[in-house]
Structures are given as structure tokens and as C-alpha cells.
Amino acid sequence: MSSQTTSFPVITKTVPTFYFIGVTTAKSSIMKVFPLWMQVLGRPEIVLEGMDLKIHDTAEAYRAAVLQIKNDPFSIGGLVTTHKIDLLTAARDLFDYLDPCAQRCNEISSISKLEGRLEGHAKDPITAGLSLDAIIGADYFARTGGEVLCFGAGGSAIATLLHLINKPSVGDRPPRFVLVNRSAARLENARAMVENLTTDIQIEYVQNADPLRNDALLASMPAHSIIINATGMGKDTPGSPITADGLFPLHAIAWEFNYRGELDFMHQALAQRQSRAVRVEDGWLYFVHGWTQVVAQVLHLDLTPEIFARLESAAASVRAPAS
């Protein structure tokens, strides 16, 4: 197993350090939330450190991030956002254990250590799922006839699809899930995952980055459909996958995966709250579920509903008002 890199030396930490591997980590609410959570959990000595990597960064940069955690005793683990697929692709051989979801989805959001082993977990199928379930409730698709249109086919989008495929009750599965992505590679990754599963969901793969074509896809969705922005546009990159003229289906749920940034897609949806009866959700709950799951994994704690409630309440106390 290779564990060498020359350009990025491992930094020896003197306090327990939890990493946040993202794009613009300093701007995340977790910087304020994390110290509060460590107080709640009785671990105030643990500090959070951001590692900003470029979108689709070099394999060397991803391997260096993983090696820092693997080889430094005080680096206890971390949460990965945006880079979930790219990081695992570049550094898969550095892990001693990958959970079944990570193996199936080819992505990880959690890096932790147990008894000397470096472990990777894909928490998104759990956290995207917990958030989606809280938004739509039971039997949504049977009740409404809605479908799903998801812009972006990265780690979080794939996790959402997997969560829906795994729903045991037919009323909790959409009849159709349209997955739109700029590059073909991400769609192929999704297709490869789905081919190993059995599902009655009709999954359509659309390679596209033209907002006008996305508008046409939006217009083709039935009422009550769930329209997801999982592209990172409006936070990681400017803009929105649709134009200002894109019409949401009546009674649609517009789910923006982010909760900070320009959030253009969310504002486009908000403008249709009255005219199209669009319900708009942002990524705050997803953020809280995502982080609590990874903190629990890295710290090896049992995330009971009581502990989750205390952490959720601490996070809410420092949530910035929506812009």
C-alpha cells in the first residue's frame, strides 16, 4: 500500500485536529458551530481546521490531505464535502476500510481512525436521506405523483438517488428520477452504481450544462416534483443550472443543497412561491445531519436522538440569518 508523497509534508499537530476538506471552508457556519458542539460533547480540546482544495484538484493534493490524517497521530479525522468522489478516486489505496456505501457510490464524506486503521465512510446516503425524509414525509410520491429532477450527479446527488432506490415502500420511490450533469464521467459513475442494484425507478441520464435545456427539462416535470440543485452553482461556482425564465412545476419542492452563498437557484424558486406554489428548502438541515453523522463517526460516539437535538439546537443558535 503506497503512502508516500513528496510535495506535501505531513504536519505534526499538537492538539487533536478535525479537518474540514472543502472549497471555501472558512465561510462555513461549522467554524462557529464546531466549538459549541465540542463543548456539548465534553471534548473542547478538539479543534477544527479547514483544508481548501480546488474543485477537481490534483490527485497529489487529495492524497496529501488523506496522508495528513493517516500519518499524524493528532489528526483524528475529517469531513469531506464537494471532493467526495475525486478524493476517494485519488486516494482509495490509502484506506484500510471503506464501508459498503463508500464502495458502492465511490465516494466518502467521513475519514476516521479506528485501532490504527484509516476508515472511509459514505454518510451521504444517510444524511441526504434523513434530510429528504424530513422534507417530504412518508408516501410522498404515491400521494402526489411527483418525480425528481436533479441537477448535478456528484456525491450528494448519487446519495439521494441511492436513498430513494433503497426505500422499501413503493409510495416512497419516485416513478422517475432525471439526473443531469455537465460531464459524462459522473453520469457513468451513477449508471455503474445503478446497474448493480435492482430498482423500479426509471432513471434518465442527461449530459447537459446548457441552462436553456435545463429549463425545458424543468418544464417537462409533473406537478409536485422535487427539483434539486446539487451542482454547487450559487455557492462553489457562480450562477444557477436554470435561467431566470425557467418555470418550476406547480407545487414543486425546490431543494437547494447549500444554505450559504449567492444561492441563485433558491432565489429563482422563491420568486415562484406564489405564482407556482413552489415550496423552497435549503441545505441547513442537510448540513446539520451531515456534520453530526461524521463527528459521531470520528469521535466514535453514539448519536442518540437526545444528543442530536442538543447539537441541532447549538447549531441553530449561531445560524446566520438568510441573505
Ligand SMILES: NC(=O)c1ccc[n+]([C@@H]2O[C@H](COP(=O)([O-])OP(=O)(O)OC[C@H]3O[C@@H](n4cnc5c(N)ncnc54)[C@H](OP(=O)(O)O)[C@@H]3O)[C@@H](O)[C@H]2O)c1
Ligand atoms: N448542506 C449541506 O450540508 C450539503 C451536503 C452535501 C452537499 N452540499 C453541497 O451540494 C453541492 C454538491 O455537492 P457534491 O458533493 O455532490 O459535489 P460534487 O461531487 O462536486 O458534484 C457537483 C456536480 O455538479 C455538476 N455540475 C456543475 N455544474 C453543473 C451544471 N451547470 N449543470 C449540470 N451539472 C453541473 C458537476 O459536474 P462535473 O463532473 O462536470 O464537474 C458535478 O458532478 C456542493 O456545493 C456541496 O457544498 C451541501
